[in-house]
Amino acid sequence: MRLLSKTTLLIITVSIFIFMFGNIAFFYISKGMIKKHIDTELVSQMHNVIGQIKKDEALFNITKFSDEVSIKAVHPDIAQPPTFSDTVLFSTIQNIYIPHRALKFSYQSKSRNQIITIHKSLLSSDKLIERITISSIVMVMVFIIMIYIMNRFIFVNVWSNFFSSLETIANHDIKSHEKIFFENSEIEEFNKLNSVLLKMVDRIQTDYQSLKELTANTSHEIQTPLAIIRGKAEMLLQSENLSENDMEQVFSILNTSERLSKLNQSLLLITKIENNQFEDSQELNLKNVIEKHLNNFEMLFEAGEFKLTSQLDSTKIHINPVLLDILITNLLNNALAHGQKTKNITIKLKNSAFTISNNGKALEFPHEQLFTRFIKGNKNKNSNGLGLEIVKKICAYYSIPILYSYVKSQHNFTIDFNQISN
Amino acid sequence: MKILLVEDELELAQSISDYLKKNEKINCDVAHDLYKASELTELYDYDCFIVDVGLPDGSGLELIKTIKSKDSKAGVIIISARDSIDDRISGLNIGADDYLIKPFHFSELNARIHSLMRRLKFEGNTIFQLNEISIDSQSREVKIKNEAIDLTKSEYDLLFYLLTNKNQVISKTSIAEHLVGEFVDALGSLDFVYLHIKNLRKKLIQAGCTDYIKTVYGVGYKFYIE
Numbered sequence: 001m002r003l004l005s006k007t008t009l010l011i012i013t014v015s016i017f018i019f020m021f022g023n024i025a026f027f028y029i030s031k032g033m034i035k036k037h038i039d040t041e042l043v044s045q046m047h048n049v050i051g052q053i054k055k056d057e058a059l060f061n062i063t064k065f066s067d068e069v070s071i072k073a074v075h076p077d078i079a080q081p082p083t084f085s086d087t088v089l090f091s092t093i094q095n096i097y098i099p100h101r102a103l104k105f106s107y108q109s110k111s112r113n114q115i116i117t118i119h120k121s122l123l124s125s126d127k128l129i130e131r132i133t134i135s136s137i138v139m140v141m142v143f144i145i146m147i148y149i150m151n152r153f154i155f156v157n158v159w160s161n162f163f164s165s166l167e168t169i170a171n172h173d174i175k176s177h178e179k180i181f182f183e184n185s186e187i188e189e190f191n192k193l194n195s196v197l198l199k200m201v202d203r204i205q206t207d208y209q210s211l212k213e214l215t216a217n218t219s220h221e222i223q224t225p226l227a228i229i230r231g232k233a234e235m236l237l238q239s240e241n242l243s244e245n246d247m248e249q250v251f252s253i254l255n256t257s258e259r260l261s262k263l264n265q266s267l268l269l270i271t272k273i274e275n276n277q278f279e280d281s282q283e284l285n286l287k288n289v290i291e292k293h294l295n296n297f298e299m300l301f302e303a304g305e306f307k308l309t310s311q312l313d314s315t316k317i318h319i320n321p322v323l324l325d326i327l328i329t330n331l332l333n334n335a336l337a338h339g340q341k342t343k344n345i346t347i348k349l350k351n352s353a354f355t356i357s358n359n360g361k362a363l364e365f366p367h368e369q370l371f372t373r374f375i376k377g378n379k380n381k382n383s384n385g386l387g388l389e390i391v392k393k394i395c396a397y398y399s400i401p402i403l404y405s406y407v408k409s410q411h412n413f414t415i416d417f418n419q420i421s422n
Numbered sequence: 423m424k425i426l427l428v429e430d431e432l433e434l435a436q437s438i439s440d441y442l443k444k445n446e447k448i449n450c451d452v453a454h455d456l457y458k459a460s461e462l463t464e465l466y467d468y469d470c471f472i473v474d475v476g477l478p479d480g481s482g483l484e485l486i487k488t489i490k491s492k493d494s495k496a497g498v499i500i501i502s503a504r505d506s507i508d509d510r511i512s513g514l515n516i517g518a519d520d521y522l523i524k525p526f527h528f529s530e531l532n533a534r535i536h537s538l539m540r541r542l543k544f545e546g547n548t549i550f551q552l553n554e555i556s557i558d559s560q561s562r563e564v565k566i567k568n569e570a571i572d573l574t575k576s577e578y579d580l581l582f583y584l585l586t587n588k589n590q591v592i593s594k595t596s597i598a599e600h601l602v603g604e605f606v607d608a609l610g611s612l613d614f615v616y617l618h619i620k621n622l623r624k625k626l627i628q629a630g631c632t633d634y635i636k637t638v639y640g641v642g643y644k645f646y647i648e
Contacts, residue, residue, distance in 0.1 A: 232433075234527065248640040
């Protein structure tokens with residue numbers, strides 16, 4: 001959920017609750033106030049009636065003093081203190097029951113005792129409350145809409161620096177040597193956040209660079225001693241005095257150092273790709289390059305009893321020839337290392353898309369890790385786990401997409417060369 | 423054949439020259455820096471130069487320029503750990519004949535030297551005779567006791583590789599890399615080396631050739647010829 005949606009939702013929920021309770025309270029409070037008001041009116045009318053009766057006792061003869069006042073003669077012993085009550089009276093005019101407030105009291109005059117009841121219709125006040133409630137609900141709704149608009153407005157204004165910082169950091173490439181730059185904000189907290197981010201990114205960048213340099217330097221420095229070990233082992237192999245067992249040991253040293261130097265070269269290659277050291281590109285026919293490599297691989301495919309089927313369309317692309325060689329051979333090496341014997345290896349080049357497929361068991365790890373350093377499917381001791389990472393790095397270098405899929409026990413790698421093709 | 427090896431790493435230079443000297447026809451001098459290399463170049467005539475690019479007192483490419491400017495017919499092979507295309511191209515542009523990436527198999531270097539020497543020296547006469555085997559490196563024709571035999575391209579390459587490294591133990595990994603090239607990660611499947619050796623051996627024996635190819639158990643092969 002986006003920050004704006006979240007805050008808007010929260011504000012609206014909270015305000016709906018507040019206004020709902022507010023409205024209910026308002027309803028009861030105004031109802032109570034109106035009742036109080038009517039009661040005072042009834043009391044003043046009571047005094048009014050009593051005053052009038054005192055002046056003119058003849059009024060007793062009228063049973064109906066007015067529409068609202070009714071008088072009933074009762075036994076002199078009965079005394080009724082003034083009492084309020086809610087009643088419903090039938091209106092013959094409107095033909096409905098109308099809620100009323102009534103005040104009942106007894107009055108002992110010189111001649112007789114009577115109970116007087118004063119009624120007051122609540123119809124108009126109920127209507128009033130209804131209207132007030134409706135208008136307050138409408139007001140609340142308008143208010144909520146206003147809050148929504150205001151929130152958006154404030155949001156865009158207050159958080160704009162935050163979002164620009166977020167954008168900056170999202171678009172920043174840790175691998176680049178470029179310094180990150182944040183816009184200055186009026187808001188202190190955002191400036192603080194920016195300075196913290198700046199420090200962190202700087203730190204990560206220097207760490208990344210030094211780690212990369214370390215890898216590159218180590219790899220480079222290791223090359224020579226490795227070459228010496230290899231050389232010595234190779235010379236030792238030529239010795240006449242070694243037993244068969246010794247020979248095997250020496251060969252093992254030779255082989256291991258060879259693996260180590262391959263690993264080293266791969267690491268150096270990755271560093272070179274990351275440092276953009278393969279700038280010059282040429283126009284090449286991808287079909288010819290693939291065919292050249294298939295030629296080299298032919299005897300390996302034969303020895304592995306693979307059935308190779310290829311269908312290649314002529315495709316011209318702009319690419320660094322060394323990187324293309326590495327890209328194609330790494331994919332072929334991968335198919336060779338992980339393909340199943342006597343099964344098909346299929347190579348297709350159509351509409352600038354290159355696909356290589358080989359049979360094999362499903363991956364034992366999530367396929368997102370497929371292009372990650374040192375992830376190895378099988379325990380093949382000769383694979384250094386860098387081949388596919390290099391493939392990925394080359395694709396990333398040219399921003400060409402590479403896709404992996406596993407369909408019908410076939411691993412498929414597809415590279416779309418469209419972006420760098422003619 | 424006189425070779426000058428220019429390599430700053432003493433240990434490595436020693437091993438390479440030891441390996442090359444195993445071939446009785448090769449005489450290998452070693453220079454560890456540009457200065458010494460220039461001095462030796464002034465004093466002697468070499469048939470082949472093996473030059474490392476990164477030297478303590480300059481670039482090996484400078485030396486190659488000097489050699490080539492003297493209109494020398496010598497062959498030049500660059501050996502360098504730097505496998506970037508720039509080095510390779512600039513090396514070949516200034517007249518180097520071949521390029522080998524460090525680290526390499528000594529048997530590979532040996533084979534490269536031999537094929538380069540064959541290309542440069544024996545203009546016209548490219549026949550190379552060893553007992554009953556005769557190889558024409560121009561037409562890639564192989565004869566056993568004057569009878570031509572039919573070899574595939576890789577069998578021919580294999581035979582040539584074995585012959586140039588005769589009487590040396592050649593590891594199967596070096597054969598694999600020689601046959602399939604630097605890009606192929608052949609280490610995982612060395613069976614094809616065995617397969618090719620088997621086929622080649624069969625064809626040679628069928629043609630009446632002595633079985634010179636000896637298996638060095640677990641390691642590789644040796645082309646054993648007196």
